[in-house]
Amino acid sequence: MSLHARIHFINFARTLTVTSIFFLIPLHFLKIGFNGMQIGVIISMFALAPLLISFPTGWINDRFSMAGVIRGGLLAESLLLLFIAWTDNFYLTAAAFLLLGMAHNTLAISLTSLYYKDEKVMDQNRKYGLYVFWVGFGPAIGVLAGGFLMKFADFRVLLAAFALITVLVFFAARRFDHEKFHVVSFGDYRTSMLRKKTLLFVVFLFILALHWSVEGTVYSPFLEKSFGLDSLQVSYYISAGLFFLSFSAFLVGCLKFNVRANKRLLFLAMFLSGAGLVLMVNSNVYVSLAFRVVHEIGDGALGALTTLFISRLFEKKNIGGSAGMLTSIQILGQMVGALVFSPLGFRYGLQYPFLICGGLIIVNSFYGALIFRRLEY
Numbered sequence: 001m002s003l004h005a006r007i008h009f010i011n012f013a014r015t016l017t018v019t020s021i022f023f024l025i026p027l028h029f030l031k032i033g034f035n036g037m038q039i040g041v042i043i044s045m046f047a048l049a050p051l052l053i054s055f056p057t058g059w060i061n062d063r064f065s066m067a068g069v070i071r072g073g074l075l076a077e078s079l080l081l082l083f084i085a086w087t088d089n090f091y092l093t094a095a096a097f098l099l100l101g102m103a104h105n106t107l108a109i110s111l112t113s114l115y116y117k118d119e120k121v122m123d124q125n126r127k128y129g130l131y132v133f134w135v136g137f138g139p140a141i142g143v144l145a146g147g148f149l150m151k152f153a154d155f156r157v158l159l160a161a162f163a164l165i166t167v168l169v170f171f172a173a174r175r176f177d178h179e180k181f182h183v184v185s186f187g188d189y190r191t192s193m194l195r196k197k198t199l200l201f202v203v204f205l206f207i208l209a210l211h212w213s214v215e216g217t218v219y220s221p222f223l224e225k226s227f228g229l230d231s232l233q234v235s236y237y238i239s240a241g242l243f244f245l246s247f248s249a250f251l252v253g254c255l256k257f258n259v260r261a262n263k264r265l266l267f268l269a270m271f272l273s274g275a276g277l278v279l280m281v282n283s284n285v286y287v288s289l290a291f292r293v294v295h296e297i298g299d300g301a302l303g304a305l306t307t308l309f310i311s312r313l314f315e316k317k318n319i320g321g322s323a324g325m326l327t328s329i330q331i332l333g334q335m336v337g338a339l340v341f342s343p344l345g346f347r348y349g350l351q352y353p354f355l356i357c358g359g360l361i362i363v364n365s366f367y368g369a370l371i372f373r374r375l376e377y
Contacts, residue, residue, distance in 0.1 A: 003118060006173075007111050008134040010070065013169040015135050017162035018077060018104045020142025022046070022216045023238050027231060028155040030221060032088050036346025040338045043216045045094045047335035049101025051328050053109075069110045071173055076103035078166040085159035105331070109324050116311050116323065124308055125262070129253020132303040136246030140239050147235020192314050192322045200371040201313065202329050205306065207364040208270070209330035211277060211357035213337030218345035218353050225350060227285040237289055241296040248300025263372045266305045267365050273298030274361030281351040295358075 022043075029039050080100045087093055115131055142162070149158040192198065223234045248269075255261070276295025282288045314322040341353035 004115070004120070004130075007115055008130065010074075010107070010169060010173060011111055011131070011134045012138040013165060014074070014077070014104065014107050015138030016142035016145075017081070017138075017166055018100065019139040020146050021081075021159070021162065023139065023143050024146050024150065024158075024220055024231075024235065025155070026217055027150075027220050027224065027234070029093075031155075034090060034093075036217075037343045038090050039217055039346075040213075040342030042090075042094050042097050043213060043342065044335045044338040045098040046101035046104075046216070047213065047331050047338055049098050049105055049331075051331060051335070053102045053105050067173075069106050071170060073103045073107035073110070074166055074170040074173060076100075077107070078163045078170065081159045081163035081166065085156040085163070105327070109327060112307075112323060123253075124257040124311070125255050125304070126253040126257075128308040128311065129249050129251070129255075129304045132249035132300065132307060133246050133253065136242060136249055136300055136303065140242035140246055143235050143242060144239040147232040147239070150235070151230070151232040193325055197371075198313060201309075202326065204364060204368050204371065205326060205330050206333040207360055207367070208302065208306075209333030210337040210341075210360060211273075212330075212334040214277075214341050214345075214353045214357050216334075217338055217342035218350045222281075222345070222350040222354070226281075226283070227288070229285075237285075237292070240289060241292045244293045245296035245300035245303070248297040249304040250300075252301050252304040262305055262308065265301060266309075266372070267369045269298045269301035269305065270365035270368055271298070271362060273302060274358045274363075274365065277354050277358030277361060279358075281354050 026039055029042065034042070077100065080096050080103060084093060084096050084100070087096070112131075115127075146158050146162075149155075149161060220234050220238070223229050223237055227233075229237065252265070255265075273295050276291045276293070276298060279291035280288045280295060282291065310323055310326060337353075337357070341357070345351075345353045
């Protein structure tokens, strides 16, 4: 199996399991008695973890090892999924989600670093479009499978099944022979991060990441309350959108690499993402789903294009740690969003987080157009 195929396989498996749970678990939390603030805190713990681990993981990727980190992350994920299935205690659940976030992030950073550093000659749109396709295709399948398990068994069976999948991937993951390491000083990271175009891009990514928290806190409860959907119908709705996300990324990969065309597509994708998020609160479930699809099409293209632009922002030798710091900024946005939008939604109305985040994404599309026009990325 080629290096790219192995990376895509592990990305598919890790997002099929952990990312799928991120969409569905608020329904489980509500059933065992957690309130909106507690759900927000738990999801923010998952989001906090990368702030602690992203740069160290990226630095290790640049200097020492990727394969060991990847195998360790898979094993830790499996054990933590089993632990979460076992406990109903809020504090233990929050602690487990902190550790799960750390394990999941070490996998994401290490796999992305390995992919960034690979020097195989291929069209850049195709390279990163395929990468995001597999990252998005995993949860599309996982949410659908999760809905069936929740319908005919319960959430604990779902967690146990996903833990088993992760263990199997752990045993299937062999060492990677394409690891390349360099002597990188902390000054190199400081220089790459403090450039004007990097700092402006950081703001762009932070605003974009705010809406991730909505999907992990109020998304499935909104569908259940607004449309009367059961767990299986919720999974149909969510997975339908995610299929469009993954194929949108795939279509970006079908376009020939062109910097100007990619920038124009990035702004269009951002606008579609925001508009779809706002309009999906429509009271008709079919109209809502149509606009959710619009949002996911925008998100899929955004995922491919932002990953591509990050690959152009840093040198290969220090891209692990530098991209890890950018991931920390995005996760900070997710954490802030979870602490704000979960209690806001459960107290005042589950539609408001979608309206606010969608509006912010639309504003971010104009901000992105401004910074990309003034600076070369």
